[in-house]
Amino acid sequence: MSTVIKAEKVNAGYGRFHIIFDVDVEVKKGEILVVVGPNGSGKSTLLKTMFGLTRIYSGRILFEGRDITREPPHVRAKRGIAYLPQTGNIFAELSVRENLKMACYGLEQSIAEERIREVLEFFPFLKYKLSNKAKTLSGGQRQLLAMAMALVRRPKLLMFDEPTAGLAPKAAKEVVEKILWLREDLGKTIIWVEQNAKLALEKGDNALLMVSGRVAYHGSARELLADRELGRRYLGVKG
Amino acid sequence: MPILPGLTYTLSSLAYAAAIGLLSMGLTLTYLTTKIPNFAHATIGMIGSVVMLILIDRIFYDSNSWLIFLLGPIAGGAAAAAFGVLMYRAILKPLADRGNSVIGLMIATLAVDIILLNILTLILNLMPGEHIPKLIGANVVGFQPKIRVAGIVVDSYTIVLPITALVLTTLFHLFLTRTSFGVAMRATIENPDLASAMGVNVSLVYTVSWALSGFLAGAAGALMAFAFKGVDPAVSALVIVTVFAGSIVGGLTSVYWGLIGGIVVGLAEKLGTTIINNLYRTLLVPGLGLPNISLVNYEKVMSLGLVIMVLLYAPQGLAGVDWGRILRKIKSVKGGR
Numbered sequence: 001m002s003t004v005i006k007a008e009k010v011n012a013g014y015g016r017f018h019i020i021f022d023v024d025v026e027v028k029k030g031e032i033l034v035v036v037g038p039n040g041s042g043k044s045t046l047l048k049t050m051f052g053l054t055r056i057y058s059g060r061i062l063f064e065g066r067d068i069t070r071e072p073p074h075v076r077a078k079r080g081i082a083y084l085p086q087t088g089n090i091f092a093e094l095s096v097r098e099n100l101k102m103a104c105y106g107l108e109q110s111i112a113e114e115r116i117r118e119v120l121e122f123f124p125f126l127k128y129k130l131s132n133k134a135k136t137l138s139g140g141q142r143q144l145l146a147m148a149m150a151l152v153r154r155p156k157l158l159m160f161d162e163p164t165a166g167l168a169p170k171a172a173k174e175v176v177e178k179i180l181w182l183r184e185d186l187g188k189t190i191i192w193v194e195q196n197a198k199l200a201l202e203k204g205d206n207a208l209l210m211v212s213g214r215v216a217y218h219g220s221a222r223e224l225l226a227d228r229e230l231g232r233r234y235l236g237v238k239g
Numbered sequence: 240m241p242i243l244p245g246l247t248y249t250l251s252s253l254a255y256a257a258a259i260g261l262l263s264m265g266l267t268l269t270y271l272t273t274k275i276p277n278f279a280h281a282t283i284g285m286i287g288s289v290v291m292l293i294l295i296d297r298i299f300y301d302s303n304s305w306l307i308f309l310l311g312p313i314a315g316g317a318a319a320a321a322f323g324v325l326m327y328r329a330i331l332k333p334l335a336d337r338g339n340s341v342i343g344l345m346i347a348t349l350a351v352d353i354i355l356l357n358i359l360t361l362i363l364n365l366m367p368g369e370h371i372p373k374l375i376g377a378n379v380v381g382f383q384p385k386i387r388v389a390g391i392v393v394d395s396y397t398i399v400l401p402i403t404a405l406v407l408t409t410l411f412h413l414f415l416t417r418t419s420f421g422v423a424m425r426a427t428i429e430n431p432d433l434a435s436a437m438g439v440n441v442s443l444v445y446t447v448s449w450a451l452s453g454f455l456a457g458a459a460g461a462l463m464a465f466a467f468k469g470v471d472p473a474v475s476a477l478v479i480v481t482v483f484a485g486s487i488v489g490g491l492t493s494v495y496w497g498l499i500g501g502i503v504v505g506l507a508e509k510l511g512t513t514i515i516n517n518l519y520r521t522l523l524v525p526g527l528g529l530p531n532i533s534l535v536n537y538e539k540v541m542s543l544g545l546v547i548m549v550l551l552y553a554p555q556g557l558a559g560v561d562w563g564r565i566l567r568k569i570k571s572v573k574g575g576r
Binding site for chain 2 (some may be wrong): 015051072074090093102103116153
């Protein structure tokens with residue numbers, strides 16, 4: 001299978017605050033890579049770095065073989081990378097319709113309208129909320145709107161930063177089901193940062209364990225889940 | 240002495256308030272997008288006044304044409320917009336990219352303000368007037384058509400300025416809600432990182448916001464030229480106080496509330512001060528034997544007093560007030576009667 005995104009010896013952070021060190025990671029087409037690790041281990045920073053929201057001190061990032069290390073986020077978005085941050089992943093003050101239009105930013109109007117129609121079939125509840133301000137949606141609905149917004153651009157790679165954080169169990173289950181559906185039915189490649197390690201490792205193909213900004217493990221998600229020592233020390237997974 | 244001011248004064252106060260509203264709206268816009276408090280904003284508006292003065296001297300010196308009210312704001316607005324873009328791209332953006340704090344950027348706008356003020360003064364001092372002998376300090380109030388309102392002849396700018404404010408606000412609202420770039424601007428104000436993730440060129444949005452802010456200031460400044468006793472860029476040092484007061488009263492969270500805050504402060508400065516002055520001189524001077532002085536020159540006390548009141552009792556400005564709750568209370572009180 002072809003490589004979608006690859007980080008080579010990446011060092012990155014915010015200004016002078018060096019957060020991730022010599023990170024190597026590779027994600028193949030159609031794969032779900034789960035990124036886990038203790039709080040402050042650099043999981044979210046890794047996603048932001050892949051999307052161009054941090055300062056990269058050294059190393060490089062390749063997307064479909066092209067070096068995108070110095071490209072700004074809006075160019076990466078146009079290349080087919082979607083990033084869904086943990087919070088602030090929708091525009092709360094805009095209506096649902098405006099949020100979806102924003103997601104189509106730069107597309108021709110006829111194409112945008114077609115994409116919005118298409119995505120509304122995947123997320124039918126949004127049809128009844130189009131005129132509502134996004135801030136009136138529930139937490140789970142917001143995550144699904146964020147997903148819908150990412151999908152209208154037909155991205156090749158979706159990067160989720162803790163999509164189930166703060167959600168009620170039922171809403172969290174629905175969000176996880178949608179993530180799996182994205183891979184199974186639409187063939188998307190996914191990087192999924194998750195605090196609930198057990199849940200994500202059960203669903204993912206491969207896993208990346210981050211500890212203190214470094215990669216402590218990169219391999220099969222099931223094997224990591226089965227590794228009692230790593231699970232106990234870093235993930236709070238009881239053996 | 241009547242307590243309420245006459246029609247002419249009320250109209251000129253409304254015009255002043257509308258101009259301050261436009262300026263406060265522009266100041267709020269660039270604060271919302273780039274988080275920079277622009278102390279040069281009123282002087283950027285003075286570019287519009289200077290352009291209007293030059294247009295009158297070279298083209299409209301003997302026509303009293305209504306066209307001046309169309310060409311002046313457009314030309315003044317365009318010149319001010321160009322300066323706003325230049326200021327942002329050449330000075331403020333490079334400073335922000337190098338990690339300068341808001342304080343550093345604010346000081347930079349103060350420096351630009353003083354430099355621009357001197358440049359405008361120099362232009363007016365050096366430029367020979369063709370039909371106005373001395374451009375600096377020139378009073379252009381006579382170069383406008385007169386109209387009658389309720390049987391009284393008034394300066395037409397007092398009617399044109401509020402209408403211009405209404406038209407520009409409507410156009411700006413349509414831009415923000417009906418165009419994809421306008422929606423992108425609102426989105427960028429709320430969450431620039433996410434807007435960038437959606438493919439929005441945030442840097443371009445910021446630049447356009449400085450252009451729009453400059454245009455609003457220049458258009459207001461062009462029409463304000465008629466309100467000043469003489470076109471002198473140094474007036475901006477006083478105007479900027481009122482503009483900031485308007486933005487703060489509005490709450491610095493919404494361009495529309497910036498406009499409303501500016502109008503409220505502008506009216507407080509002109510109408511409010513005059514009414515208080517009339518009350519003082521009619522009731523307190525004879526009643527309590529207080530000194531018979533005019534209070535109308537203390538108008539900045541009104542605007543800055545309003546700012547202090549707002550900061551104390553409604554820190555998020557008028558935008559943060561729960562108007563729905565207030566309206567419900569008023570209705571319930573009325574219903575209870």
